[in-house]
Amino acid sequence: MFTTTTPARIDPPMRRLIDTVTPGGQARYLPVRPTPDATVNGCFSNVRAKVARDGGRRLCGWQLWEWPGVLVEAEFHAVWLSPGDEMVEITPKPHGEDRILFVPDERRDYQGEVVDNVRIALHDDQLVQHFIRVSRAIVQVQARNGQPAGPGQVRVPAEQIAPLRQAQHFLGYAIDARLREHDPCPCGSGVRYRQCHGHELELALA
Ligand SMILES: [Zn+2]
Known part of the structure; x- marks a missing residue:
């Protein structure tokens, strides 16, 4: 990723x-x-x-x-x-x-279930927190849609996953470009991320 x-x-x-x-x-x-x-x-x-x-x-x-x-x-x-x-x-x-x-991790074995990655942010910024929450939401949607054929082969209706994947990519590229939550939103609105797409995503994730 x-x-x-x-x-x-x-x-x-x-x-x-x-x-x-x-x-x-x-x-x-x-x-x-x-x-x-x-x-x-x-x-x-x-x-x-x-x-x-x-x-x-x-x-x-x-x-x-x-x-x-x-x-x-x-x-x-x-x-x-x-x-x-x-x-x-x-x-x-x-x-x-x-x-x-x-x-x-000898306590765990693989039974075909979806196991989410565990992520810890290295600094406190809404862009990174949103990236982690969106990534978790994607796995939750996948898990709700039944057992996968294997990791990376999950079958999920595209319309449920696509907006989350879009948000994940949007955030990923913004973070890679070293944007922070108080910078202008990458969408080009001129408004800070927190007040623009950050606010929208906060409502969507709630
Ligand atoms: Zn925006």
């Missing part, structure tokens, strides 16, 4: 995120070694195929992301645990990252 990438280090906000999803969890960097048939959004099916071929088992946990200066994010994820107990990331990355930061 936008400019999220593998965090360069485990700083205090990242530590707080790790403790939110798996208290006391031990995060570690894993090199990305994709299997030839693996797909970007298909970690669970990638690992299922790998286990069927080579043994070992699935290990669920959280892949950790950072949008530098904006937010940190945890995504429910699976890696392959080899028969020799080595954690291996076999799922390719959308932006070609060659390593991931991963924290195992």
